[in-house]
Amino acid sequence: MKLLFIRREKIRIYIPLLMTSCLVMSFFSAHAQQKPRIFISTDIGGTDPDDFQSMIHLLMYADRFQIEGLVSTSFQTGRKKDILDMIDLYEKDLPKLKKHQKAFPEPATLRNVCKQGATAWAPYKGFAEKTEGSEWLISCAKKSSDQPLWVLVWGGIEDVAQALHDAPEITKNIRVYWIGGPNKKWGVNAYDYIAANHPDVWMIECNATYRGWFMDAGSPADMTAEAYYPNYIKGRGAMGKDFIKYYKGNIKMGDTPSLAYVMHGNPDQPTGESWGGSFTPITRSSRTIFERNTTTADTVATYGVIEWRFQGPNINVPADSAVFTLSISGQQWPGYYIGDGKYAVRYSPKQVELGEYTTISSIAELNGHAGKYVSTAPWPGKPEPHDYKLGKNWYGDLPDPNLFIDQQQGAKTISKHRKAFLTDWAKRWAWLE
Template sequence: MEMKRREFLNRAAWSATGALMVLGTGVGTAAHAFAAPEPGHRDGAGHDRHRPRVLVSTDIGGTDFDDFQSMVHLLLYADRLDIEGLVSSPYGPGTKADILRVVDAYEHDYRNLKTYSPHYPSPGRLRAISKQGAFDTATSAGFGEPTEGSRWIVKCARRSDSRPLNVLVWGGIDDLAQALHDAPDILPKLRVYYIGGPNKLWAVDAYNYIETHHPELRIIESNATYRGFFTGGDQTGEWGNEAFVEQHIAGHGALGDFFAAQSAQVKMGDTPSVLWYLNGAQDPVQPSWGGQYVRVWDGRKTVFNRLTTARDTAEVYGVVEFALKVPEGYSARNTARMMIDNRTAGPFPAAVNEGRVLRFRFSPRDPKVWPYVIQSDHPDLDGLSGAITATPPSAERAGTPSTMHPYWWTDDQDPAFAESPWVGAKHVSRWRLEYLSEFATRMDRCKVPAS
């Protein structure tokens, strides 16, 4: 096993070096949009300028265990990044306390980690930059009141530092939407890597606000590509999702044991956003461990003015709105919401009364049929039902870059790069042995100090 591991570590080192040499030649809109500053300089705060500034917004402790795993991975690479913020955001019951649980494990391993690099931040530093964001998803407007987390995003973005602020969104995009609403001047400083898909379902109103009011945001919207981290690729032997945890994570310091306690298998769906800054030139059209993307296209929102059936289609990962006529007698005292796909735990798109229509909004997170039923205290609405079928965009539409979103990138729709049905996922899974080999070496740092 050790010989095989060294072989893949060598491959990873060659791949990283080769990729940087090739990707560094990228020019044009993509390269400029995500370019890093010249290495070897420091800003006024003494930070190494070659390390990217990173702020993570996470729904850790919410509906899925994988944010805990991705946070462990992030902290193991904290010497490669200039982490400026860890923000607890929707959806679900998670809070800042869940971030601090991972920091507590990091503190146990910090003595060993810092022998490998002086750039590992102290546990105290990580606690100081951990902030509480919104507890609930945004209103239909896409924003609400400022939070500690949204204010921290604004503060970091406004710092006197020539480097962009890279915001990695692992959950709801609500705190970023609030920050942009409160301080639109920060937009040119931001580079966003958004793990969408299910997170877009939870936070569709905040997403809709950003997409319509800040179309020039520089953003990668990874709705399916990220799934390549745990789907596809070589999963034989020690590289399987369960075998990797057993052999390379469990028993590797406090962080390894914390990781394994969350699940006996690798998921880490948010980790491609971190890999993006560890391998590659941050050019969306070029290969990288964090994926490879294409310009987004127009026409991703579908609006229906009636109830629909499964014969009606809308774009998967797009925004769907139902603008239904307000029934007679419906007043401000009435409420209505949609239960989507029999999801009894929500989220429930709530009706917004616009005078003549009630508007419901959601985002289909998978390519399939999505049934819905309206729940209301108004008898003419309660029990109304329907369905839509979420489908991929046509090749013609997906191949025509948006005229409204010049710096917005999303999943490659080419079937050759899909881990069916997840489009673009092979752009991540193809590197599985490389990034897992590197991760295994990082986990070893938790066990023993540098010699």
């Protein structure tokens, strides 16, 4: 029997010529229509309400994805219930949505994948105890599938760090798009653990590019952050009614670029064009360790990791005990005893800045340290001896100055798609009229 040889990417298939062309086309059609598998980790309900906006957007496009996890990783007041509340709104709007797309998932299906993740920042070692969310991530990542699990992180990366610690074999099955920046500032210890111990994970570390999403550079007048709600959202469905509660309806949705990345473009090619931005491979991530107080002569990369280490007494405390505090601009980070009379604290500046710090502790030798530092763009900056050495699948914001918006590195690679994205979303809001 003669055979027809067909090649698609790396798949080779031998099909008897007697098979109908319809069967061949059916195979490729099913392959092309495969929905991306996504896992959302969100700090919804925390101090920044933009995650509620992003969750509404996700639910309005839920027909486009296999949603395998919705995990709360908020370290303030947010919890899993905040996700469930949004699904309640989605349920009210579902009949109208289904008139246009039958593939929207049932609310019960979404509720079943809601889990509670970490509720505290990782200690110095970068991980703590397993959570319902980290366990669910491991379970999803281990499913038999011919496509990766896209882990879209909208807040702290603690549950990802925990899952990688508990089941490092999942590294090959996941692809992470992390909205870093301020989340890296707070979750710096979890980041340190991943970069130091799992440099081969597939990672888009988006520290600044995402800001192009809510910067109105070049937006049409009817689609600015302030104008979009009254023009396209107001009066449309339960989710539209709820939207006004967050930033008075002004759109921000700083985490949505992670979802947009797998919506429009080729997610296998981070260097290409995508609604979620374009990125560059990086082989190192900035880390500077100071065993002294710093001054304005000490320059570090914005979004890099700074670690200060101080000498003090030998004390008998459990590992990862926080025994002093680093205070910067009225915010505080815990410092830890790391043994042999050494103490350490990590910080990651989220912007170009001249920073000042002081330490606070009941231990005299740790109390009252003070200093300054200067953080500059672009990231990852000049090489340093303690930089994290990364694998071949780690990507960061493009450093080209022509792609900045103000001080936001790479932001133009997203802002140029803002009109197309918002126009597409407006069509879905019209479904809820």
